[in-house]
Amino acid sequence: MRYGVLGPLAVWDAEGQPVRVPEAKVRALLANLLVHGGGPVPADRLIEDLWASSPPGGSTNTLQTKVSQLRRVLGREQVVREPAGYRLLLADDVVDATRFQELAVRARAHREPAVKADLFADALALWRGPAYADVAESLFARGEIARLEELRLAVVEDHAEVRLTLGEHTALAAELGTLVARHPLRERLRMAHMRALYRSGRQGDALQSFEELRRELAEELGASPGPEAAALHRAILRQEPQLATPAIGSRSCRTNLPAPLTPLIGRREAAAQVLARLDPRAPARLVTLTGLGGVGKTRLAIAAAGDAADRYTDGVWLVELAGLGAPSDPDDIAERVITTLGLCDTAATEPDLDDLVGWLCRAVADKQLLILLDNCEHLVESVALFTKSLLSAVPAAHLLLTSQEALDIPGEVVHPVPPLALPELTDPRTVARSSAVELFVQRAAAAVPGFALDADNAAAVSTVCRRLDGIPLALELVASRLRTLSPQELAARLDDRFARPDVRVRGLPDRQQTLRGMLDWSWQLLTPDERTVLRRLVVHADGCVMASAQAVCADGKLPAERVPDLLSRLVDRSLVVREGDRFRLLESVAAYCAERLAEAGEENAVRARFVRYCTESAERESERLRGPEQRCALDRLNAETVNLRRALDLAVAQGPAGYAVRLVNALGWYWFLRGRFPEARRSLRSALAADADAAPGARRAAGAWLAGVELRASPGDAAPLPVDEDPTAGVEDPVLRGRLQWFVGTGLTGRGHLDEGRALVEAALAGARAVRDRWGEAAALVELAGHGPAPEGAAELGAALFREVDDRWGQLRANRSLALAAEHRGDPVRTERLHREGLLMAEELGLWTEVVETLTLLGGAALADGLLERATELYERALSVSAERAYHRGEIRAEIGLGHAARLRGDRDAAASHLHRALAKSRSSGHATHAADALEELGLLTRA
Structure with missing residues (x-):
């Protein structure tokens, strides 16, 4: 049962159908038990609550009668008698008030x-009127x-503030x-209203x-x-500039730039x-920092990009290329x-993903964004x-690059970054x-609390900074000493060291000689085991746990068991950077360690x-992708994406036999959930081409994954795989084979091969x-x-x-299947509930095209019910998400939905x-079928 x-x-049953609770006292009894949240309520307390100062004769028996009536409605096992009293058995998330708070x-x-904003809106949509309206007195x-009314008002205020941003x-x-x-008298609500009025x-x-x-307040x-x-009143009087635009959280401030750990x-x-x-x-x-x-190019770029974030309505985004080969x-x-x-799942909806640069340019053609x-x-x-293509196709896009050399293309502004x-x-x-001294003193104070520049050490500090040419990385490395x-x-050690000829490396400019000498000295001061850990870490392309x-x-x-302690020492020496639970090398340190790894013959x-660990880790996470750890597994695989790509490249090029195919098989379902079909197709092809010595069953599984991906990612007019073949034949693991039959079968169905696809899915079901x-x-x-x-029965069992x-x-x-079945059956209440549950799941998993599709379905249902304001709100949410994710169909x-709602409201200008x-x-993005829908709605508007 579910309770509202x-x-x-x-009360609703498991099918979402309303359950009638007869008689006012029985309803009051149920309300009382719900108020106590599943906790026991003594019988005498219930009697007092239900009959106040005039309990009936034989009140205990009368109460038992009411309990029996309630049990007949809910099920005998739902209302339990314990020594402490009666209580209602409540599973998680069956009371709308609990769901609201979650x-x-x-x-x-x-x-x-x-x-x-969407989550707050979903929470508020659960309210059908005043809480416990039947027993309000x-x-x-x-x-x-x-308590609930206070919570509701707080959410209204939260929602209003987010919508303002x-x-x-x-x-x-x-x-x-x-x-x-x-x-x-609610000041926070009043302030939100004042801001909204002012901005309007x-x-x-x-x-x-x-x-x-x-x-x-005075009265x-x-x-x-x-x-x-x-303060807000004074700001409005002065028309202060910050009131005109959202301060935080708006689309203009969407960014993935990391928060700086130290000041610039x-x-x-x-x-x-x-x-x-x-x-x-x-x-x-196009601005390139060289x-x-x-020398600090990345740090400077992130700082400047962060300051520019409010200038770009579609965000500022850091794209790390160090992990690409x-x-x-x-x-x-x-x-x-x-x-x-x-934009992964948005891209996955397109019929042709062969030209990713072209698709990206079309997807962000009307965006104003900065990419670093x-x-x-x-x-x-x-x-x-890439840069020439993007800047030519996206007139409002800007690019900021960091590189040791310029691109040397027309329109590029080169900004050299010198040492301090x-x-x-x-x-x-x-x-x-x-x-240079300011940076050195700050890092020295972090390493040695209490350190400060004074008359006694000023000359030595000056010597250190000059000897290291003001190179930030060199200063940070030496400060820990x-x-x-x-x-x-x-200072004496540095003078002695850089005076020796053996630290000079032929062909390097002077300042690179300085950094190389500093890295050499830092290396020589490490113990053998610290050197071993440091040079071996370089195999990670994007840090590691x-x-x-x-x-x-x-x-x-x-x-x-010795590695954690050694790694901690390297962090103390500023050779390894710790960010949360991840450890990484700065690019210059990584390049140096790569040389040392090669010298060691390791x-x-x-x-x-590294390949073995990544493969086995991906295989473990793959199993967790189908169960209660799904969200966490997705997050872990997201964090390791760059390392997994590096591992696959190594496995394809020179890795131990079998690992390339094992790795792509482990990542197949992850790529599907994330909509990364181009990566899946390329990776599967390269693994199958390179790893001929993999186990035959594993190769057949990779071939089946590739077949399913091709069906989803190839152009609509491309020839699909032979439909009379089962690409899963030869897959030895029966569980995996059944799942791959489903994967290929659903791909065939999506391409219009209904009979062949259904046959594979039926085989998957039997298996x-x-x-x-x-x-x-x-x-x-x-x-x-x-x-x-019996489609609904199959969907119910599947659910x-x-x-x-x-x-x-x-x-x-x-839920999507059940909602469509309920809609066809004419059950709008259950249809909406199922769509709302699906909406929350899609948001939780970051499946944005599903979010948009569900919002538009809910909007259409609201229109059908004549709820024009609600439909408008839902379509606006769908439009906002679609615009952010470049989902043109959405x-x-x-x-079109907003136009329909505006026409029904009588607002002809907005509708048009x-x-x-x-x-x-629809014309610019190639979605011609939707152009017909828009024209039809325009025709209705004209006739109206």
Whole structure:
């Protein structure tokens, strides 16, 4: 059973059908038990609550009668008698009030403003009226009603503030007026209304609202508005600029830039210069920061890009290219950008993914965004080709690059990044003005608490900074040596070291000689085991977690249990950077360690351990992708994406036999869930071509994965695989074979080969049942639900099995089938409930095309019910998500829905505007079928 208390008391069965609870006292009894949240309620307390001061004669027996009546409705096992009293058995998430609070918590924890707004909206949509409306006058319910109403108002305020950051001030100005009048003393609600009024051009109304607040507080409480409300009032009077645009969380501030761990030192002027060049109105749209390794190009670029974030309405995005191998082409770079922008599942809906650069350019053609491509020096030619294509096709896009050499293409503005400024004198006051000294002193104070620049050490500090040429990485490496050396001793050691001829490396410029010498000295100061761990870490392309460091660095001579301590020492020496639970090498340190790894003759062995660890880790996570750990497994695989690609490249090029095919088989389902079909197709092809010695069964499995991917990712007019063949034949594992039969069968069905696809899915169902694979059985049942004689029954069973294994993706698929069946049966209540549950699952898994499709289905249902405001809100949410994710089909459908709603409201201008936008988008993006829908709706508007 499911219970509704956010409105009149309601009960629904497992099918979503309303359950009638007869008689007022029985309903009051149920409400009382729900108020106590499944906890026991003594019989005498129930009697007092239900009959107040006039209990009936034989009240205990009368209560037992009411309990019996309730049990007949809910089921005898649902109402339990215990020594402490009666209680209602409540499973998780069966009471709408509990669901409401969970959604609010999830919304507040989410970082994406659009998702926060959607979650808050879903929480508020659960309210059907005042809480416990049937028993609002009963004393036992008043405390809970007040608590829930306070929670509701807090969520309304949260939702309003998030919507303000998303630019929805006009709608809020209208919506909040009634609510403010009902709750005139809530300052936070009033402030949201004032901001919405001001941003809507209604400054006078905003000031009048504040005066109403002042008067209400004085009359009711004898108080004045709080400092925040007063400050907002003053800001409105002064028309302060920050009021005009959202401060945080808006689309203009969408970014994945990391938060800086330390302040930017010595680059204030440089950061201002780069920021000026990143003005969207500037003629140059490509800025490249150049300089030697370790000079701080990335740090400067991130700082400047962060300062420019509010200038780009579609965000500022950091795309790390260090993990891409030298043979990478422009499509590889485009794939990395698509992944960073979160466009994977959007791209997966397209019929042809062969030209990723072209698709990306079309997807972001109307976006205003800044992309920071970091560490381009090993991909100069490919980056140049990618850059020219993107800037030509996307007029509002800007690119910021970091590289040791410029691209040397037309339109590029090169900004050299020199080392930090060196001190000229030894006077402490003069030395302190040097940015090199400022950085060294800050890092020294972090390594040796209490360290400060003074008259005694100023000369030595100045010598250190000059000897190291002001190179930030060199200064950071040497600062940790102050734990064991005084500044004077450190300066003497450096003078002695750099005076020796053996530290000079032929062919390197002077400043690179300095950094190389500093790295050499840092290396020589390490113990043999510390050197071993440091050089072996370089195999990781994108940092690593501790488990990976242990697996890769340990061998017969170095036990795994020693690695954590050694790694900690390397962090202390600034040779390894720790970020959360990950450890990584800076690019210059990584390049140095790669040389040391080759000198030690360990490359092959370390790479083999890395490939083995990545493969076995991916295989473990693959199993977790179909169950309760699905979300966490997706997150872990997301974090390891770059390392997994490096592992596959190594396995294909020179890895131990069988690992390339094993790795792609382990990643097949992950690629599907994330919509990464181009990566899947390329990886599967390369593994099968290179790993001929893999086990035959594993090769057949990889071939089946490839067949399913080709069916989904090839152009619509491309020849599919022979439909009379079963590509899973020869797969030895019966569980895997059944799942692959389902994967290929659903691909065939999607390409219109219904009979062949159904035959494979039916074989998958028989195989799953034979080996008791609950997941495989559920997937096959849900797929067959749309084609069998009893579709809803198959979908119900599939949904139950997916719930049994706790697979959220599977429950989402099952919910969609059940919702469509309920819609065909004419059950709008159940249809909406199932779609809403699916919407939450899709948001949780980051399946944005599913989110949009569900929102448009809900919008259509609201239109059919005449709920025009609700439909408009749903279509606007669909449009917002579609625009952010470059999902053109979703944008078109949302615009058509908004046009339909506006026509029914009688707003002809708005309807025409939405429909013409839909028509233009459908023509420019190639979705001709939707152009016909837009034209039909325009025809209705014209006739009206």
